[in-house]
Amino acid sequence: MTIEHHVGDERLLAYGAGTLDEATSLLVAAHLALCPACRSDLELAEAVGGALMESDRLAPPADETVLDALVRCIACEDDEGSAAAAAAPLGPFVLPQPLRGYAGGDVAGLRWRSVGGGIRQVPLKTHGAGATARLLSIPAGKSVPEHGHSGFEATLVLAGSFYDRGSWYRRGDVGIADSAVVHRPVAGPEEDCICLAVTDAPLKFVAAVPRLLQPFHGI
Amino acid sequence: MKAPGNVIGFPRRSFGRASAGRSEPADATDEMSDRLLAVAEHGDRAAFAVLFRHFGPRVRAYLLRAGGDAGRVDDLLQETFAAVWRKAGQYDSRRATAAAWIFAIARNRSIDAFRRERRPEFDRQDPAFQPDPQPDGEETLATRERAESVRAALAALSEEQREVLRLSFYDGESYAAIAIRLGIPVGTVKSRARLAFRRLRAVLGGRREELR
Structure with a gap:
């Protein structure tokens, strides 16, 4: 699996620094679970952080009472034994963590709700006033009605594929659209396309019917 | 279980390599990575104490900069090193120095503590996680070389x-x-x-x- 479309340096580094909103952080974390290249970039940022921390020689010496408390803590953890370690969940899963946690399970076990045109969604609960996140399922070969954007839209493919503006997007790929983009992504023919969509403003549908439905479905 | 004998003895190989290093007594890169591996491999408490004495003050200074009051920072410091102990098995010396790995844990703890919204993280143990391809022998820098090249790149x-x-x-x-x-x-x-x-x-x- 080769990922061709990434989240972008700025978003990745903001995720690393902890300055990105929760919904977009969820998308970046799910992309990172699938993308060794972006993890390697994040590790580069951490290497810089580690080097800066290492070079800090002004700090007062360690507090031995904290160390004592830690060692006591470790001792009682050992007493409880390693049997307490949680059993690893059994795959395979379509949704990587942390997505399953937000959705409450993997794709097949979710309560999908129709938004029209065969497209179904599962809204994900994130905090903060900014962006919102939802899982979308687009039937194989079908298109999302043509729409523009008031803000930014990022779409991470989790199953199947979609075609948009000259490129294919497959599992792990992230499509980014901003207010300059009006598009009509089409799901690949092989299977239903499952993706995570994060938007920071409602979409602007071009045709009248989805526009009329929009207030009810909230996309 | 408590093993008091373990607390006294240091892992021998760390001493050999540290003293063979160049005239930079402050560079503890390899030594610290070895200690972290010793924690991972046999729950070496003496090695853990060395890590805490070296990184504890630096992590604390970092957490104070990140905006905590002293009481909260001491809790986070403790949480960070409890996680270092617990997750040591996940440390990969080919990917990160001990400093970078511990920094990332401290940073994640401080983000969780100081920001209102959650900041979800991926999970390397998850069956749907896409593992790293096996690195070729040639391109895997030794921990010390990598730490040095990070410093050099920053200086440039x-x-x-x-x-x-x-x-x-x-x-x-x-x-x-x-x-x-x-x-x-x-x-x-x-x-x-x-x-x-x-x-x-x-x-x-x-x-x-x-x-x-």
């Missing part, structure tokens, strides 16, 4: 670029906050960060292009 940046990276990667400030602090436009902060990061990647991130 302009003062302005370094400052933005420090505020962003280390202090965890947003570009908007950095712009206010430095009295420059957000666009300038972004372009400095982007250029600095690209230069670092050009020097250090040879794997990136290959992984793409």
Whole structure:
């Protein structure tokens, strides 16, 4: 699996620094679970952080009472034994963590709700006033009605594929659209396309019917 | 179970390698990575104590910069090192120095503690996680070499670029906050960060292009 479309340096580094909103952080974390290249970039940022921390020689010496408390803590953890370690969940899963946690399970076990045109969604609960996140399922070969954007839209493919503006997007790929983009992504023919969509403003549908439905479905 | 005998003896191999190092007594890179591996491999409490004495003060200083009061910072310090003990088995010396790995844990703890919204993380143990491809022997730098090349790459940046990276990667400030602090436009902060990061990647991130 080769990922061709990434989240972008700025978003990745903001995720690393902890300055990105929760919904977009969820998308970046799910992309990172699938993308060794972006993890390697994040590790580069951490290497810089580690080097800066290492070079800090002004700090007062360690507090031995904290160390004592830690060692006591470790001792009682050992007493409880390693049997307490949680059993690893059994795959395979379509949704990587942390997505399953937000959705409450993997794709097949979710309560999908129709938004029209065969497209179904599962809204994900994130905090903060900014962006919102939802899982979308687009039937194989079908298109999302043509729409523009008031803000930014990022779409991470989790199953199947979609075609948009000259490129294919497959599992792990992230499509980014901003207010300059009006598009009509089409799901690949092989299977239903499952993706995570994060938007920071409602979409602007071009045709009248989805526009009329929009207030009810909230996309 | 408590094993008091274990607390006294240091792992022998660490001493041999540290003393064979060049005349930089302050560079504890290899030694610390070895200690972390000793914690992972046989729950070495003496090695853990060495790690705490070396990194504890630095992690505490970092957490104080990140904005905690002293009481909260001491809790977070303890949480960080409890996680170092618990997760040591996940440490991979081919991917990170001990400093970078412990920094990432401390940073994640401070983000969880100091920001209101959650910041979800991926999970390497998850069955749906896409593992790293096996690195070729040649391109895997020794921990010390990597630490040195990070320092050299940082030193080669302009003062302005370094400052933005420090505020962003280390202090965890947003570009908007950095712009206010430095009295420059957000666009300038972004372009400095982007250029600095690209230069670092050009020097250090040879794997990136290959992984793409």
